[in-house]
Amino acid sequence: MKYWVSVAVLFLLSVALALAPTNDYFFYAAFVVLQFVVLSTAWNILGGYAGYVNFGTGAFFAIGAYSAVVLFKWLGAPLAVQMVAGAAVSGLLGFSVGLLTLRLRGIFFAIATVAVTFVLETVMINWRYVGGATGLQLVRPAVIEPFDTYTRMLFVVMALLALIAISVARYVQDSWIGRGLRAIRDSEEAAECSGVPTLKLKLFACTISGALMGAAGAAMPMYLAFIEPASTFSLNYSVSALAMPMIGGTAHWIGPVIGALILATIQQVVTVTISNEINVLVVGVLLVAFVVGAPDGVLGLFKRWLRSSK
Numbered sequence: 001m002k003y004w005v006s007v008a009v010l011f012l013l014s015v016a017l018a019l020a021p022t023n024d025y026f027f028y029a030a031f032v033v034l035q036f037v038v039l040s041t042a043w044n045i046l047g048g049y050a051g052y053v054n055f056g057t058g059a060f061f062a063i064g065a066y067s068a069v070v071l072f073k074w075l076g077a078p079l080a081v082q083m084v085a086g087a088a089v090s091g092l093l094g095f096s097v098g099l100l101t102l103r104l105r106g107i108f109f110a111i112a113t114v115a116v117t118f119v120l121e122t123v124m125i126n127w128r129y130v131g132g133a134t135g136l137q138l139v140r141p142a143v144i145e146p147f148d149t150y151t152r153m154l155f156v157v158m159a160l161l162a163l164i165a166i167s168v169a170r171y172v173q174d175s176w177i178g179r180g181l182r183a184i185r186d187s188e189e190a191a192e193c194s195g196v197p198t199l200k201l202k203l204f205a206c207t208i209s210g211a212l213m214g215a216a217g218a219a220m221p222m223y224l225a226f227i228e229p230a231s232t233f234s235l236n237y238s239v240s241a242l243a244m245p246m247i248g249g250t251a252h253w254i255g256p257v258i259g260a261l262i263l264a265t266i267q268q269v270v271t272v273t274i275s276n277e278i279n280v281l282v283v284g285v286l287l288v289a290f291v292v293g294a295p296d297g298v299l300g301l302f303k304r305w306l307r308s309s310k
Contacts, residue, residue, distance in 0.1 A: 003170070007163050014159035018152040027155040029268040031223060034158040035216050036264040039237065040244035040256035041165045042212035045172055046205040047242065048250030051185030052105075054206075056097065056113030057213055057241040059120050062232040064090045064214025069130055069221050072138065079157065083218040090214020091207045098206035102199065105188070114238075121233040135228025138221055154223050158216070165212045169253040172208070181205055213241075236280060240264075243287040249299030258298050 018027065039057060046052050064086030071077040071085050101112040125133045140150050147153040172178045180201045183191035192198050221227045240263065248259025263286060267279045294301050 014156050018156045027151045031155050031158050033264040034162045037162045037260040038165045038216040039241040040260040041169045042209045043241040044245040044256040046209045048245050049181035050205050053110045054113050055110050055238045056116045057238040058233045059117040060090045060210040060213035061217035061237050063093055064217030065220045065232050068218035083215050086218025087211040087215035091211030094206040094210020098203045102202045121229050124229045138225045173253050243283050247290045249297030255299050
């Protein structure tokens, strides 16, 4: 009960903040930070809990975005419908990809997820209805009251999605599903011998992970009022979604949130003060530093500090 009260309070705070007389750039940057909270949390359900490293985040994110664009252009669907559709299509993609690839392990699975990204990007480049390689300009509908700008409304929407993603990850971790996924991560053969339905659990994790990534991507076209394949399918999404749980800690649902808040905030500051091109360097340096110096992430450092302080 306390957890859900905290969730409700955080959502109401996000609404109050969006209605406050604050500079709009804050919401423009905060949207991106919250989007990465969703992506890193979603990645961790499969990559952290089950140990299957997914480099296809860009594919799930982009398919959610393009699903939203198709619905908006075809039917003029509202944002909520676009996000539900993006989640559904990306979840279906996750299930399909899981059926084809989850029998692979280690580097073979990672390579297969990268291949999915390139295949889908090629399809979108050649699909003129959604703009093809040159992209598509979008006209946002009227903003919904009581928000003054579309950016503020999108900030609240992404805050709600982040809270949903975190709640899903928390439930999975604390349930029998999470225990089964951790058993798969530790030793898949031993898990199978113990009666754990390994394939079903991996498919579930891949589907839920893909659905959350797709929902995050579905809001992106309206955020930019533009979509094109090169940036939407960018491997930067895959690298960042992997790096953030590694930095925060993959063993607990709060780890990806911490990593996303740290890394995405630094990226936004660097973008404003130095250059957007430095973002990849920042990700690489921090990832190497944590892999070498703190393989269990910020949570591991905190636990080590607690033990040493006793």
